[in-house]
Amino acid sequence: MNTYLETAADVYKQAALKPDIGLCCTTSPIWQLPGLSIPRIMQEMNYGCGSTVHPRDLVHQPTILYVGVGGGMEVLQFSYFSRKKGGVIGLDVVDEMLEACHQNLLSAEKENSWFSRDFVDLRKGTALELPIEDNSVDVAAQNCLFNIFTPEDLQKALKEMYRVLKPHGRLVLSDPITEDPMPDSLKQDERLRALCLSGSLSLADYLRMITDAGFGTVEVRAKRPYRILAPGQYKTDQLIVLESVEVCAIKDPMPEDGPCIFTGKAAIYFGQEEYFDDHKGHVLMPNQPLAICDKTAGALANLGRNDIFISDSTYFYDGGGCC
Known part of the structure; x- marks a missing residue:
């Protein structure tokens, strides 16, 4: 494992052992649905930078892959729409996070009469080499994880997501971006990269990497302010504005004249x-x-x-x- 990925694993190991409410700054509300109760511990471990999957993506009892399980809130929400054994696959590379998610799902089972723990299949694995069969997933998602990767590893992760999705399947992503130059001093800071701050690409570069992976249709669903990296607080001479972008990439055939980006x-x-x-x-x-x-x-x-x-x-x- 690359050293920056080891740093990220350690950050999220600590966040699993002791919930870090300030680790991320989510900007979208928790789903409010009839009969859905989110345990408090899941809310405290809601590590992300925005929304990923929308309920309209979750029709006809889909098979859903979520990479980077966190406290389990999103896999629980997805299970609301896919109430079948193994309907949601939760993947994480950190043992402690997988165990925390498992325990939180047991708590959710007690709070939600409709939910069964076996709706969620927790697996250990990396986004760079998904332990998932080809063309087997209807919807895949990640929230503020791919921003950790270097461009080379991000390319691998996107191609892996493309591989496991069924034709016309959807990859839904939420990541920080920036239109401001990111100095090397920040890019090379492994802890800042692990915190999803210094790996931010421009929106154009981010979308280009998605379409280079083969996705023929891409929807930019939301873009909003996220964080500020200010001189004196970080190793930068210029103010860097981060935004959170929410994107849906669809495994449609690539048109001859290039991808359709909305x-x-x-x-x-x-x-x-x-x-x-x-x-x-x-x-x-x-x-x-x-x-x-x-x-x-x-x-x-x-x-x-x-x-x-x-x-x-x-x-x-x-x-x-x-x-």
Whole structure:
């Protein structure tokens, strides 16, 4: 194991033995669903930087893989929608975290009449070499884990996720990003990398690594402020702003003209005709916004028309539209 991964394992070993409420700063609420009770210990061990899977991703009793189990809150929430033996696979490399998650799930079983401990299959393993069969998972997720990896290891982890997903399966990720230069002094700080701070990529680089792994469709579902690395507090001369991004990557075939990446852009036609048809699958009705991928936004802009408005990226995409 690389030394930086050993440092990360030690950080999360300590967080398993003694919950560290301030370890991460989640910005999304715990799911509030009928009959779902989250043990307090799980809430205290809610280590992440945002939301991952949305309930709409969890239809038809899916098989779900969650890498980096933490205290077990997310695997419990996923089990609410996949109430079958081994319906949720929880993976972690830290023995102490797996044991803490197991004990927390036993507590959850007592608090939730619908939940059975065998709904969750806890396995030891690394994201760099998943102990999972090819094309066997409907939904895979990770929350503020892949940010720990170097770019080389991140590439391996993304390809592993792609391998285990079924065709059209979904990989849902939440990670910090930054548009500010990250100095080498921070990149090489193994503890800061373990804390998901100094491994942050730009959004463009992050998305490019996802599509390089083979994902043909990518949705940027949310982007919000996360942390500040300030001079005097960290080894940097410039203020570094971190944001938390939530992305869904879909194992769709790669289009010949490149991936479809949705960053929350929309097109609105306001011309005199009944509708506008670009004859490439996009029909714009007057003054009805249509969600479009960045590739389509560029193609429409290149038409040079003055009766089509194309919005900037909102970095919020909630489905619908076309590519």
